[in-house]
Amino acid sequence: MVALSLLLVALSVKKRGAVSDKAVDWSKVGNALYAWAGLALCVALLTVLGFVLAFGLFVFFLVLVIYRRPLGTAVATGVALPVVFYLLFQVALSLELPVGKLGF
Numbered sequence: 136m137v138a139l140s141l142l143l144v145a146l147s148v149k150k151r152g153a154v155s156d157k158a159v160d161w162s163k164v165g166n167a168l169y170a171w172a173g174l175a176l177c178v179a180l181l182t183v184l185g186f187v188l189a190f191g192l193f194v195f196f197l198v199l200v201i202y203r204r205p206l207g208t209a210v211a212t213g214v215a216l217p218v219v220f221y222l223l224f225q226v227a228l229s230l231e232l233p234v235g236k237l238g239f
Contacts, residue, residue, distance in 0.1 A: 185235030
């Protein structure tokens, strides 16, 4: 996968040439950095909160801050996706998700 990623980067650079005439969209760069910071925080919270709560907070953050959707949509998505993941992995596939100190 790393080799394919590097190939895509090389082809993209070759296609555009040495100088790019497009300006950098700093709002998109900021959103990407916020998403990475949110993911890092989610991973750090896995041992404390467990997968279900940490992932729910991460999804809530992404929908509310990055995608700028209404609060109700962010709450619904932040609750629904972790429940779906729990049902899929824990119940249907009998795989253990990380459990935090709160038991979730």
